[in-house]
Amino acid sequence: MTEPVIRVTHLSKRFAGAGDTVTVLSELSFSLPDGGSLALTGRSGSGKSTLLNLLCGLETPDQGEVQAFGETFPAAGGRSPKAASERWARLRRRDIGVVFQDANLMPALSLGDNVRFRARLAGQTQASSAHWLAQLGIGELADRYPDQVSGGQRQRAALAMVFAMKPGLILADEPTGSLDHHTADAVADSLFSLQQSTGCGLILATHDPALAARCQYRLDLGHDQPVLTASSAAPSPS
Amino acid sequence: MTLFVALFSHYRRHPLQLLALALMIVLATTLWTGVSNLTERARASLAQSERAVAGQQQLVRVDGQAVSVRDFAVLRRQGLCVMPWLEVRRPAPAGRVIGVDPFAGGCFGDQVPGQAGGDALIGEPFLDIGDAAALVDQDNPGTLSLLVPVTVLPAELPPGYELKDFSLGPATGELGESFLLNLDALGVLVLLITALLVRSVYQMGRVQRRESFALLARFGVPPGRVQRLLLMEMVVLAALCVLPGIWLGRWLAAVLGGGFGQALEGLFDTPLYAVEGGGFALPAVVMVTMVLVACFTDQRLWAKLPGVSAAGPSLWLAMLFLGVVMVGVTPGLTWLFTGIALVFVAVGVLTPRLLSASAQWWSDRAGGLVLWQRRELAVLFRRLALPVVALQFAVAMVLAVQALVTTFEDTFEAWLAQRLEAEFYVEVPDAARAADGVRYLASRTELGDWHLVQRGTARLSAAAGSGAPVEVDLFAIAPIGPLVTGWTLQTSVADAWSKLAAGEGVMVNEQLARREGLKPGDSLGLTVGGQAREFAILGVYADYGRPAGEILAAGQRLPQAFRPQFESLSMNPGDVTMTEIEQGLTEVWNAGKLTVRDNRSIQALASGVFDQTFLLTRAITVLTLVLAGTSLLMMGWVFFSSRAWYYRLLSV
């Protein structure tokens, strides 16, 4: 087995709620091998999005640590949080592509420019936006602006941006959540085929069992003690 | 596709926003540069006018007679360094000129009066004394002074002469100071208002770009870097817009400088000198700084200041209160302006909160759709806080400028009315005897009010503690009648006018009273026509800022030795035509053409000139108001269009 691209150890995250604190994640540990794909499942509020944010440094855990690309990021209260956030920022710029449910594009840039811009931020100055947009089936929309295309086309463009940066890991939060069934399937097809051909890791949060089933691993955050399971070998109890 | 280009592409998609911002900066720069350029010139002019005569001394005759060219020649031939200085006062718009003799200035070395840098006594208002003397006639009186270097000591003087401070230039005092302070305040206000407007437009764009900034943070771009690029973007934009703004501002100042100069001259006897515009550097730095501060000051900064957040509205209320108290009780102009500034800031901060709070309060008393509507209104008020404050300031500025202009105009007109009380004014020709004219007028019973004015000089006997005797203008009037008893007296003894007519004393003008600390009832030592006498002070009359000391006396009661320099008859013709009076006077004086002035037309002319003068300030206030209004409309439009989908949703 290859070196894990991400490893999570005893991770806990709490939020201040009305009057008391709500524990969203508690003592979570798992790791994802390089090139592997993982689906995060569970009901709303089970902490899928929070975990994704913790995995790319947009939020800081209260306990435990995250190791990504060989670097270790401690929980809040650790030494030099500023340096840690700068290391996370560098990883997000170059190695971790993040796709959210919506609003992944710079509204003032055309789709082509969005892809070029994201690739350039990742240091991929030679990246061809036309190639990646074509790969995702929207090659003819390069000159359109985000508000001039459909939601599905926007998500494809967001995926094109992420693939153009040649990341080691893609984090996707409900990438097809706001799309109709047909479009969602098409986007998911593109996502998985490109993930396999580029060999990058993929962690996606989803409600969609079909989508989750296409990942190698699965982590159901609805359980009290979530455990990483292999999707094909042991289908989820639900 | 660099980060900078990606950021700036916002404006590529919203070019109108960029245009609005650019326009705002250009206009702000134009206005501020225009105002500050004129203020600078006004300040330089007033300063130069004071400096021109500051620290100079002059020679006067001990016998009280005016000095003449003979005195000049006599003194020069005795080896004394003396320079003639012939001031010719001409009615506006021609203005005051000063005749100097360039041949005579050599012995002053580098202490030549009026010298500013290398441009000693060259160009307006300086003329060759021969040309200045050619302008002197009855309408344009000239006053000759003989200046001596400050190094000359009393012991070196030939007999018959004495030294005296030279201050022919107007001591503009508080009036000039308030004029400049008003202009300064105008400049600050323009800066403040335009800063608020620039900020509101910029913040509008900033809100639209918030999504992009969040995205960039997710992309791993450090927020500091984004901030730096935004700063750079505004520096470039400001630099590009400030230059044409400065150019326009100077153009504005140049176009309106003429009328402005006339105001300055009309009010303070000071011509507006052409001074170098001070370069591009200062306005550029000020405006770029203003733009950056306006755009990048974090609103939360206020809240972070210790005490401010805790104090909340009470701090601003306290500031408001302090400002009001200062305005009410302060004696000095600077404090007055500070007080007004405090009121402005406090009201400016409180207004949007008040509006928002009242909308909230109002909405709490409703339900359903009305609740929502009122909540929306509260949000709208919060969003529009900045342009609302700017508009509020702009309105305040319009009022303030209006008040300023009105004050000056009233002062000016009251002064004119005082000096031009009678409808007509006839000069007594050189060869004629005023008494003959007086006898003639007295014989015409159907004539309206009239009096004879004899203008000369008198010297105050050296007051205790003060060194040189003070020379003052003496106006002898006879008979004392309605033309003069209508003057505003600031303080007086009882029955002042009848006592004046009875020769029981004299009146003094406000300037003299202030300078010498005189009040009604005091006794004043005066040398008139070589005779020293004591006069009781009967009253102090308003002089509307005329800097010269004046004494008003009843003509018949003055010593015989009093030699007026100038005599004239003021009259309301009543039932007689002016042509008839003119004929009668021509006959008794056996004179040729008389100089008759129609004071009403002079007054109209003067007022016309005055109106022109405040064109600039009015233009600026109107422009600012338009700017603030436009900005408010624009913000409202953006607000509503960003919520259009919401409203559509409601209507479905």
Next chain:
Amino acid sequence: MMGFPGSLRRAALVLCLALSACSESPPSSGFAGLDEQADAGEFAQPAPGDRLRFPEDFGPHPRHRIEWWYLTANLTTDQGEPLGLQWTQFRQALVARDADAPAPAANRWPMEAGWMAHAAVSFREQHGFAEKLARGDIGQAGATAEPFNVWLDDWHLQALEEGQWRLQVNGEGWSYDLRLTVQREPVAHGDHGFSAKSASGEGSMYFSLVNLAIAGEVTLNGEVHRVSGLGWFDREWSSQFLKAGQQGWDWFALHLDGGYKLMAFRLREDEGAFVSGSWINANGDVESLGAGDLLLEPAGWQTSQHGRVPAQWRLRIPPHEVDLLIEAPAGDYWNNGLFPYWESPVSVTGSHGGVGYMELTGYGG
């Protein structure tokens, strides 16, 4: 003296232009404006046949544009050191006026004529100079023939009694107060006083008192020196001296052994020069010298603050077997007024010994 009147006009013009008060006359092109054309019907121009009249000609000539009263003195202190003095007063008219016409009213500060006075002292290689300016007709400066008086401010040359004059001048750090005794009748130069200044006839009226006895006090930096010696006084007036193309002049007034006096000048033209002079013997007999019998040329040049000047000259008058070397003493003798020129005492060696004064204009920057 071939003095300096043009500079006054120039000064007046500069000032006028600066004051933008009287800009109608364009600045002249030639040196010091001396080639200013006389306006027809305005200024009078001297011509051959004009005669001198005394004492009127000691006074001003308001119909003429330019004139001067000029004194140089070669004195000796009671310590035996040589001391040179110069005093000049110029009148420069902007408007011609008949001699009997009334002057404009003084209280109008008229600018019909300007006056300029120069004074210099040369002693122990040091040269002090002062300049004063005044407008005419207001009493500050002027001249009268009877009683003789020429004044500007507190500087004046004034007749005390018959044949006795007093000259008083106060400069910066120096002053002088001298008695002058007129010992000979005036000498008329040229044709009975008409002194040609070019081959084509431009010229001036010109006479001199060549043998003044002078005694008095010169105060230098607070130190009073009793002085005595010889003086030379010039009166000259015209409306146009130079013709176009004359660049400057070299002028000499010499007291020679044997009571001889010599006045000589050379006007430098584009090509060649116009030379003229007067040879005066002890009896006061005058012989006019022209180009044929007066040879005048630089014999040595000196570097000075304004460039090279011919400080040594050779002067020959073959008919009288005169061959002189004229030399300025060591030092720099520029009169740095509105229009700088060189004015120095000189010593004479050669066929005759003597002293005198030399004025050089149109040199240097």
